[in-house]
Amino acid sequence: MRELDVSQVTQAVEEMCVAACYDLPDDVLKAMEKARDVEESEVGRELLDICVENAKVAARERVPICQDTGVTVVFLELGQDLHLVGGDLYEAVAEGVRRGYTTGYLRKSVVADPLFTRKNTGDNTPPIIYTDIVPGERLKIMVVPKGTGSENMSALKMLTPAAGPQGVKKFVVEVVDKAGSNPCPPVIVGVGVGGMMDRAAVMAKKALLRKVGEPHPEPEVAKLERETLKEINDLGIGPQGLGGRVTALAVHIETAPTHIGALPVAVNLQCHAARHAERVL
Amino acid sequence: MTEATRIRAPLSGDEVRKLKAGDRVLISGAIYTARDAAHKRLVEALEAGKPLPFDIDGQIIYYVGPCPAKPGQALGSCGPTTSGRMDPYAPALIAKGLRGMIGKGSRQPAVVEAMKKHGAIYFVAVGGAGALAAKTVKKSDLVAYEDLGPEAIRRLEVVDFPAVVCIDTEGNDLYETGKSRYAVS
Numbered sequence: 001m002r003e004l005d006v007s008q009v010t011q012a013v014e015e016m017c018v019a020a021c022y023d024l025p026d027d028v029l030k031a032m033e034k035a036r037d038v039e040e041s042e043v044g045r046e047l048l049d050i051c052v053e054n055a056k057v058a059a060r061e062r063v064p065i066c067q068d069t070g071v072t073v074v075f076l077e078l079g080q081d082l083h084l085v086g087g088d089l090y091e092a093v094a095e096g097v098r099r100g101y102t103t104g105y106l107r108k109s110v111v112a113d114p115l116f117t118r119k120n121t122g123d124n125t126p127p128i129i130y131t132d133i134v135p136g137e138r139l140k141i142m143v144v145p146k147g148t149g150s151e152n153m154s155a156l157k158m159l160t161p162a163a164g165p166q167g168v169k170k171f172v173v174e175v176v177d178k179a180g181s182n183p184c185p186p187v188i189v190g191v192g193v194g195g196m197m198d199r200a201a202v203m204a205k206k207a208l209l210r211k212v213g214e215p216h217p218e219p220e221v222a223k224l225e226r227e228t229l230k231e232i233n234d235l236g237i238g239p240q241g242l243g244g245r246v247t248a249l250a251v252h253i254e255t256a257p258t259h260i261g262a263l264p265v266a267v268n269l270q271c272h273a274a275r276h277a278e279r280v281l
Numbered sequence: 282m283t284e285a286t287r288i289r290a291p292l293s294g295d296e297v298r299k300l301k302a303g304d305r306v307l308i309s310g311a312i313y314t315a316r317d318a319a320h321k322r323l324v325e326a327l328e329a330g331k332p333l334p335f336d337i338d339g340q341i342i343y344y345v346g347p348c349p350a351k352p353g354q355a356l357g358s359c360g361p362t363t364s365g366r367m368d369p370y371a372p373a374l375i376a377k378g379l380r381g382m383i384g385k386g387s388r389q390p391a392v393v394e395a396m397k398k399h400g401a402i403y404f405v406a407v408g409g410a411g412a413l414a415a416k417t418v419k420k421s422d423l424v425a426y427e428d429l430g431p432e433a434i435r436r437l438e439v440v441d442f443p444a445v446v447c448i449d450t451e452g453n454d455l456y457e458t459g460k461s462r463y464a465v466s
Contacts, residue, residue, distance in 0.1 A: 053413065064358040105348055182386035
């Protein structure tokens with residue numbers, strides 16, 4: 001059985017936190033440049049240029065793209081044949097976050113208690129960790145620094161089966177319309193349909209990790225993604241909400257089996273600074 | 282868009298009434314950072330009849346929680362945060378003389394009413410362009426609430442900080458006009 005010392009996890013997470021906050025993934029940058037080419041609004045084009053320029057400056061000068069370096073969401077895919085040694089896996093991930101947010105001069109944005117003291121933990125821990133056990137002997141780590149400008153505009157609704165694909169589309173478009181300028185458009189729209197309310201929400205977040213604009217493998221879902229994107233971009237919200245053709249770069253829908261009486265839909269919005277990093281140990 | 286107007290903070294009443302929704306501005310001078318937790322404390326101080334940690338008359342508050350400064354920087358990345366979260370507190374500060382706010386995203390009618398009544402402007406900056414914004418900050422000094430970390434109030438000296446007038450003293454809102462222009466019905 002392969003062994004992996006958790007100190008390697010700490011090191012990887014530290015590096016990934018910093019890299020994710022400094023380097024916008026290529027697919028996101030390309031999607032922004034493509035949006036610039038199709039945007040009809042002169043102001044919109046200028047705003048998209050500023051965002052692209054900002055991402056390039058951040059990468060070159062090794063500074064955060066956006067000051068909201070978020071809550072650190074970490075998706076782990078742990079091979080069932082991998083033996084972790086040297087300590088507690090989740091503590092190792094948290095230590096990576098703690099170090100990355102310090103050495104990378106990233107903003108610490110986590111409060112320990114949501115209701116009463118709201119005291120900042122000072123090191124951006126704890127991260128939010130999701131673990132899937134998968135075949136194999138590797139550990140895949142995905143780090144998503146998720147800002148709250150877009151997160152706060154996210155929503156979930158328990159539709160009834162009668163609502164169907166049209167009901168899903170209508171709800172998603174409503175969420176983006178209501179969000180308006182707040183989530184820093186153009187946004188990426190992650191949608192989770194099915195499961196129960198918790199599964200739908202996690203699927204919506206994980207949908208944001210797909211390469212921007214890569215369609216769902218199932219043609220019917222891909223068609224719903226295209227139709228929903230078109231309706232969103234007909235809203236006119238545009239870059240930064242100041243009017244224009246490009247409100248969303250992509251709609252990514254994920255689905256899962258659900259109850260005979262259920263149709264949960266979760267919408268997780270992601271700003272144009274769609275940061276994440278991925279590594280396999 | 283129009284050519285940018287250079288303005289200096291703090292602002293005078295006459296100056297703000299000349300600015301119209303859609304105008305581009307380059308802000309220089311001193312501005313103050315404050316977001317959720319700092320606003321709560323400012324308004325609690327007002328309600329308790331205590332003095333504010335800085336003279337708010339004519340000032341611009343920038344809704345931002347910056348990244349820490351790297352060596353060689355005055356301040357880390359510092360783009361605007363969502364202004365709506367400050368809406369419950371903004372009218373009280375506007376009534377006390379606050380003349381400008383910089384942020385991003387929509388405002389509630391109560392804020393717009395206070396802006397019209399007392400003469401204040403809502404500027405928007407580019408959300409998610411924090412690395413570029415940091416280049417306009419030449420100096421950053423802690424003013425109050427150090428325990429709030431990134432939410433502490435700082436006095437920033439900025440040169441040519443770019444922003445757009447989103448809501449003017451007559452209540453015209455660029456988000457509304459922009460969206461309706463490009464909406465496909």
